[in-house]
Amino acid sequence: MEVKKPTLVLLVDDDIDVLGAHSRFLRLNDIDVIVAESSATALQRMQESDIDIIVTDLRMPESNGIEFAQQARLSRPLIPIIFFSGYAQVRDIVAAMKLGAVEFLEKPIDPDELLEVIGALQKSHYGSLSNSRKAFDGLADEYPLRMRVLAYEKYLIESAIVQSNGQIGLVLEALQVNRRTLNDKMSKLGISRDALLGDTNQ
Amino acid sequence: MEVKKPTLVLLVDDDIDVLGAHSRFLRLNDIDVIVAESSATALQRMQESDIDIIVTDLRMPESNGIEFAQQARLSRPLIPIIFFSGYAQVRDIVAAMKLGAVEFLEKPIDPDELLEVIGALQKSHYGSLSNSRKAFDGLADEYPLRMRVLAYEKYLIESAIVQSNGQIGLVLEALQVNRRTLNDKMSKLGISRDALLGDTNQ
DNA sequence: TACTTTTAGGCAATAATTTGCCTATCAATA
């Protein structure tokens, strides 16, 4: 298929060993990693680089993962965040999930599990979708409601198409939408199945 | 403001004692309660009555609370669900929250805490905006496109109302939408201006 | 090649949404 920009993960933990081990593992699996040993550093890294996914420890010395996530969300409202922690309290997990965490992993992290979660995110939210995602994610407040809703709908449809690897039958099932309706929406929203799948003949 | 229909809670647990104690307590606090001792019964009750909030145990003999919630969501995609459980596994809590649970309480339930959560939900239909946000952001992949788009639209409108501090004129300007259209959408999506602003005269 | 599967557009009936116009309520105030 097409050449994709690799996923860039921001890994945050105060434990250098954890950072080292997991970042090595992720890089071996073709995932770019930027590490940060504190939430302050992490926020700075977010300014410098276009992070796709945040993976952060819940418990850190200075500010905890929840506070960091809240800060991070200010600049990137919908960025996927994966939390991990050992001995987490129920209220911590609930707080993390309420913040819209994508996943909450128990420490010690199973590298394969982490990879799997990231892989699922790549498929569903990112990859070739980054443009579309930005289209609705970043669509500023001043845009009309209708436009913003349509941008989101476009993003959802594009996500489903990429996830289904272009098989429209699966998309119809996933979105539970009439085939005729989907075709009309795609045409109206300017969604091209071929372009999404990186068709080189486009 | 206007007279509201009292909140109707569906309380689900296989333990009759729990049902009795908590339903009594809630009723003492002016909250209508329908109880169900199994998920099958609960689903039936949902057909019979217009439930506002579901409060369910995570662990039950036949089907567990997650499965029940999934079933319930089929007919009421955005209904607020509060889970409770003792000795919950991290993965259970995460699964519950991913389903869009409003809250996850530990057993034994502190009645005041439950009351507080329900009170917060009464104030704003889906709880705080963050919950509404969850309703669209976290609305799992398996939900129909239509529902997910509506959830997002609801979130946008609620955000705009809160941002404008309830002044509909400002909302109309911000969303660039026809006044009549906004009113219709609010009514259809179950958005209450008063509730969003925490109107205490309800 | 012939057959099947997948995808997609044309068209029309039906359903839903949008919107302007009118009215009504409520609160604040002259």
Place this chain on the structure above:
DNA sequence: TATTGATAGGCAAATTATTGCCTAAAAGTA
């Protein structure tokens, strides 16, 4: 009390969306 401003609902016309039925092109397969 009368008036004004903000909010909402009823209604109906105009517009748009949905969907089933039909056809057809393209890709894959026997």
